[in-house]
Amino acid sequence: MKSAVVVFPGTNRDKDMVRALEGASGQSPALVWHKHSEIPKVDLIVLPGGFAHGDYLRAGAMAARSPVMREVVARAESGVPVLGVCNGFQALTEAGLLPGALLRNADLRFVCRTVTLRVENTQTLFTGRFAAGETFDTPVAHMDGNYFIDDEGHRRIAGNDQIAFRYADGAAAGPANPNGALDDIAGVFNETKTVLGLMPHPEDATDPLHGGTDGRKLFDGIVEALS
Amino acid sequence: MKARVHVTLKPGVLDPQGKAIEHALDTLGFSGVEEARQGKLIELDLAESDPERARAQVEEMCRKLLANTVIENYAIELEA
Amino acid sequence: MKARVHVTLKPGVLDPQGKAIEHALDTLGFSGVEEARQGKLIELDLAESDPERARAQVEEMCRKLLANTVIENYAIELEA
Amino acid sequence: MTEIIAEITPDIVAEHGLSAEEYQKVLEIMGRVPNLVELGIFSVMWSEHCSYKSSKRWLKTLPTDGAQVIQGPGENAGVVDLGEGLAAIFKIESHNHPSFIEPYQGAATGVGGILRDVFTMGARPVMNLNALRFGAPDHPKTRHLLAGVVAGIGGYGNCVGVPTVAGEVNFHPAYNGNILVNAMTVGLAPTDRIFYAKAVGAGNPVVYVGSKTGRDGIHGATMASAEFGADSEEKRPTVQVGDPFTEKLLIEACLELMATDAIVGIQDMGAAGLTSSSFEMASKGGMGVELELDRVPLREVGMTPYEIMLSESQERMLMVLKPGREAEARAIFEKWDLDFAVIGSLTETGRMVLRWHGGVVADLPIDPLAEAAPEYDRPWEPVEPPAALDEANFPEEGDPLDSLERLLATPDLASRRWIWEQYDHLVMGDTVERPGGDAGVIRIGDGPKGLAATTDCTPRYCLADPKTGGAQAVAEAWRNLNAVGALPLAVTNNLNFGNPEKPQIMGQIVGCVEGMAEACRALGTPVVSGNVSLYNETDGQAILPTPVIGGVGLLPDVALVPGIGFRGEGEEILVIGW
Ligand SMILES: Nc1ncnc2c1ncn2[C@@H]1O[C@H](COP(=O)(O)OP(=O)(O)O)[C@@H](O)[C@H]1O
Numbered sequence: 001m002k003s004a005v006v007v008f009p010g011t012n013r014d015k016d017m018v019r020a021l022e023g024a025s026g027q028s029p030a031l032v033w034h035k036h037s038e039i040p041k042v043d044l045i046v047l048p049g050g051f052a053h054g055d056y057l058r059a060g061a062m063a064a065r066s067p068v069m070r071e072v073v074a075r076a077e078s079g080v081p082v083l084g085v086c087n088g089f090q091a092l093t094e095a096g097l098l099p100g101a102l103l104r105n106a107d108l109r110f111v112c113r114t115v116t117l118r119v120e121n122t123q124t125l126f127t128g129r130f131a132a133g134e135t136f137d138t139p140v141a142h143m144d145g146n147y148f149i150d151d152e153g154h155r156r157i158a159g160n161d162q163i164a165f166r167y168a169d170g171a172a173a174g175p176a177n178p179n180g181a182l183d184d185i186a187g188v189f190n191e192t193k194t195v196l197g198l199m200p201h202p203e204d205a206t207d208p209l210h211g212g213t214d215g216r217k218l219f220d221g222i223v224e225a226l227s
Numbered sequence: 228m229k230a231r232v233h234v235t236l237k238p239g240v241l242d243p244q245g246k247a248i249e250h251a252l253d254t255l256g257f258s259g260v261e262e263a264r265q266g267k268l269i270e271l272d273l274a275e276s277d278p279e280r281a282r283a284q285v286e287e288m289c290r291k292l293l294a295n296t297v298i299e300n301y302a303i304e305l306e307a
Numbered sequence: 308m309k310a311r312v313h314v315t316l317k318p319g320v321l322d323p324q325g326k327a328i329e330h331a332l333d334t335l336g337f338s339g340v341e342e343a344r345q346g347k348l349i350e351l352d353l354a355e356s357d358p359e360r361a362r363a364q365v366e367e368m369c370r371k372l373l374a375n376t377v378i379e380n381y382a383i384e385l386e387a
Numbered sequence: 388m389t390e391i392i393a394e395i396t397p398d399i400v401a402e403h404g405l406s407a408e409e410y411q412k413v414l415e416i417m418g419r420v421p422n423l424v425e426l427g428i429f430s431v432m433w434s435e436h437c438s439y440k441s442s443k444r445w446l447k448t449l450p451t452d453g454a455q456v457i458q459g460p461g462e463n464a465g466v467v468d469l470g471e472g473l474a475a476i477f478k479i480e481s482h483n484h485p486s487f488i489e490p491y492q493g494a495a496t497g498v499g500g501i502l503r504d505v506f507t508m509g510a511r512p513v514m515n516l517n518a519l520r521f522g523a524p525d526h527p528k529t530r531h532l533l534a535g536v537v538a539g540i541g542g543y544g545n546c547v548g549v550p551t552v553a554g555e556v557n558f559h560p561a562y563n564g565n566i567l568v569n570a571m572t573v574g575l576a577p578t579d580r581i582f583y584a585k586a587v588g589a590g591n592p593v594v595y596v597g598s599k600t601g602r603d604g605i606h607g608a609t610m611a612s613a614e615f616g617a618d619s620e621e622k623r624p625t626v627q628v629g630d631p632f633t634e635k636l637l638i639e640a641c642l643e644l645m646a647t648d649a650i651v652g653i654q655d656m657g658a659a660g661l662t663s664s665s666f667e668m669a670s671k672g673g674m675g676v677e678l679e680l681d682r683v684p685l686r687e688v689g690m691t692p693y694e695i696m697l698s699e700s701q702e703r704m705l706m707v708l709k710p711g712r713e714a715e716a717r718a719i720f721e722k723w724d725l726d727f728a729v730i731g732s733l734t735e736t737g738r739m740v741l742r743w744h745g746g747v748v749a750d751l752p753i754d755p756l757a758e759a760a761p762e763y764d765r766p767w768e769p770v771e772p773p774a775a776l777d778e779a780n781f782p783e784e785g786d787p788l789d790s791l792e793r794l795l796a797t798p799d800l801a802s803r804r805w806i807w808e809q810y811d812h813l814v815m816g817d818t819v820e821r822p823g824g825d826a827g828v829i830r831i832g833d834g835p836k837g838l839a840a841t842t843d844c845t846p847r848y849c850l851a852d853p854k855t856g857g858a859q860a861v862a863e864a865w866r867n868l869n870a871v872g873a874l875p876l877a878v879t880n881n882l883n884f885g886n887p888e889k890p891q892i893m894g895q896i897v898g899c900v901e902g903m904a905e906a907c908r909a910l911g912t913p914v915v916s917g918n919v920s921l922y923n924e925t926d927g928q929a930i931l932p933t934p935v936i937g938g939v940g941l942l943p944d945v946a947l948v949p950g951i952g953f954r955g956e957g958e959e960i961l962v963i964g965w
Contacts, residue, residue, distance in 0.1 A: 009723065012548025012634050016816035040260055049814075051546040056327035057267075057345070065292060065335055093296060096448025101298045106243045110541045110809045140547070148240060148298060178241065204813050207460045209830055209945060211821075223785065233348050248349065249373055257364065259354030268313050268346040274339030288337055291324065293328070316628075319602045319687060322698070323630035330724070377489045377626050 008052035024219035035183025060090030089197030106180025116170025129221030465915025490535025510574025522563030551810035552827025564925030604699030767893030846931035853898025864938030873940030885929025
């Protein structure tokens with residue numbers, strides 16, 4: 001599987017993501033700088049975590065409007081799978097590739113801890129390795145992860161199986177839902193399930209040193225689907 | 228000319244900052260606050276001096292960047 | 308009655324958000340923006356209906372909570 | 388010489404924090420009455436903050452050598468050899484007064500400052516730590532200060548993308564009016580690419596990079612050394628706002644340029660900004676420097692030379708490049724959307740000459756000023772050992788489980804999860820031991836080696852017996868590193884004390900430093916960097932003596948980190964070294 005990781009000024013989980021992709025696919029992803037308007041031909045485009053442009057104005061807002069995003073949107077529309085993690089998820093919603101928006105955490109504090117996710121749809125190229133209803137542990141680290149969508153949108157994404165992951169009871173010492181997200185939503189797909197965004201960081205749960213390797217299933221599944 | 232943009236959350240969108248302000252005001256003993264909402268104020272200094280063109284420009288800025296219309300409304304005020 | 312509070316950074320205080328907005332607008336091709344500053348807009352629904360008492364209340368809220376007077380100024384508008 | 392101000396009055400001298408004798412020295416060095424710009428430069432260079440005038444005599448007694456030490460105190464940060472061509476670069480620094488005035492921004496810019504000290508030397512920052520002291524939990528200001536400081540540390544470190552892996556927090560009424568915010572950064576660099584602040588080579592360009600200069604924190608350096616009074620909240624505009632996004636860009640741009648061989652010397656603009664950075668770089672290289680202040684990137688119109696030289700705007704660096712490398716460097720900084728300006732050059736005159744609007748606005752000798760920086764052997768009184776406590780005065784303890792519960796609920800022992808969950812402690816993907824254990828641990832590169840770090844101090848011990856307290860802080864850091872399986876290598880320290888002009892306070896400093904030195908010698912962990920914060924008093928009330936130790940150690944294999952949790956039922960519990 002060939003992949004590309006988009007790097008914005010302020011991206012800071014690019015290295016974590018590169019390692020996870022290398023681990024799963026055996027190939028080094030291409031790094032694409034935000035000012036570039038071209039992306040090499042790849043099987044997967046990834047927007048990693050961080051604080052692109054400082055998250056000033058709104059998280060992901062400025063990243064979503066950088067030159068490279070025009071190409072990301074075009075590729076996504078032509079069916080190339082796109083994965084956005086944390087800041088990448090925020091940018092994908094800002095760019096209109098995913099429904100909803102990510103608001104400030106309900107308690108207004110940054111949160112970094114391990115949470116448990118329940119896989120809500122296993123019939124996608126991203127989640128094929130998971131069993132229906134399976135839960136897994138992965139860290140979160142964000143200030144704006146409070147997923148919001150209006151009622152109509154909520155019904156639509158629920159009806160169309162676009163909810164990818166929900167926060168569930170498990171690893172966390174605190175409440176299962178770390179940020180107040182609507183309906184415990186931690187990740188969503190686009191209509192065709194070729195674009196996935198999620199707040200948690202599966203890339204930081206791929207090495208035994210991370211305290212768990214549950215995140216590998218996601219990456220291994222993607223590689224399997226796209227190779 | 229100067230433009231002032233108010234970006235506010237749409238009705239129905241959860242406003243954690245507003246809620247936190249309500250709560251803090253209450254804790255501080257300010258009792259009569261029925262609701263608090265927090266939005267953004269963006270002040271722009273524009274080279275454009277024609278009000279109509281300025282407004283059109285700022286409208287476009289709002290749609291393209293300053294507001295996320297999935298969750299936010301915006302209002303523009305111009306000052307000479 | 309309703310009150311609207313504008314909280315802005317004092318002149319001279321670094322405004323990273325404003326700078327970033329300027330930069331982003333420029334990248335998007337909006338050329339004539341000489342300066343952008345970002346502040347907060349806080350809207351309050353007050354039980355108080357007397358304008359003078361309302362203003363005095365909101366003044367105090369600003370000093371005690373809504374503005375960080377180390378680096379911010381505030382301005383109050385009342386709406387009936 | 389362009390006229391800056393007509394007359395330097397005794398009031399103006401006093402406002403600049405210079406004593407009558409110190410001003411006399413200024414006159415001798417200058418051979419004339421200084422103008423305001425020059426006076427401002429003397430003032431910041433001779434402030435406690437920059438000159439360590441009260442503590443220098445005692446800092447010299449600390450052990451700073453060892454086979455592992457590549458660079459001890461005196462540079463932006465200390466450097467320790469990790470073997471296999473890698474070095475750890477680290478330092479701790481205080482941002483106490485600014486954090487009391489504006490907790491979020493004060494703490495945030497404290498993190499920004501210590502990060503710059505470390506990446507200035509060529510290191511990629513890999514761990515942040517902090518040591519915090521607040522007033523009584525029920526004091527009306529404590530909640531606000533704690534929440535603001537923690538949010539500020541997180542707000543900056545999380546955005547920059549450096550994991551905050553450990554720290555400590557204590558509460559005591561002695562900090563009610565004077566909290567402590569000490570931030571530490573540990574970075575990694577190849578041993579053959581370490582950068583120093585020494586400027587050499589007449590004619591070499593002096594380059595300014597980073598953010599623009601505004602009227603931030605003018606007089607901040609002198610404020611940080613002045614005792615607090617009731618009016619201190621009036622000194623507010625001296626607080627600076629941090630821009631972690633720009634810092635992140637600055638890290639990446641500097642490291643990119645450092646991968647070439649274009650840099651001769653580099654120094655961050657910390658307290659006293661352009662003044663201390665240019666001054667120190669020239670002084671270390673025995674050079675003179677000429678700056679064209681018109682070329683300094685400015686954020687505001689109408690800034691004066693005085694303001695430009697004393698501004699403490701954040702996220703700025705000063706470099707000396709090899710001749711002809713300007714274009715290459717400029718391309719890197721412009722790629723990262725940062726300001727880049729050649730603002731002057733090195734000379735052989737040994738003088739600092741500042742030009743502005745076609746005239747000379749300051750002209751002063753560098754070495755005499757640096758050498759004549761005041762150094763005081765302040766009178767001190769040994770601290771009387773406290774009377775022994777009589778066991779008979781303590782009530783019989785009841786049920787041990789009850790006592791345990793009560794202990795765990797005290798603010799000084801309670802879980803710090805609420806704090807460290809607000810810090811991104813996982814970014815970079817190398818965190819092995821998260822906060823909550825004895826020391827933070829990260830993996831170095833692809834492993835198996837790891838690096839451990841901790842911050843420690845028990846102020847009440849230091850109050851009761853400074854020497855033992857100083858030694859204990861080192862020993863505790865040592866044990867915390869040991870407990871995660873690391874071999875302690877070296878320490879950095881942050882000496883937080885009250886007003887050194889009081890002999891009792893000076894006695895605490897002397898005692899703590901003595902104990903610290905003795906323990907460092909005994910344990911083979913030299914002091915490679917540090918920071919001193921004095922005058923931590925409010926209305927004459929000093930804080931507890933708080934000499935914080937930041938320790939760094941090396942692990943042969945991160946897979947062997949024991950971790951703090953009991954692993955399973957039936958396992959034996961041992962107590963060692965009782
Ligand atoms: N300000 C802080 N930042 C990060 N971690 C912290 C902070 N304060 C405490 N911790 C972490 O919480 C744990 C317990 O803290 P503390 O009780 O101060 O530990 P100790 O007494 O062992 O130094 C430690 O792992 C420490 O690293």
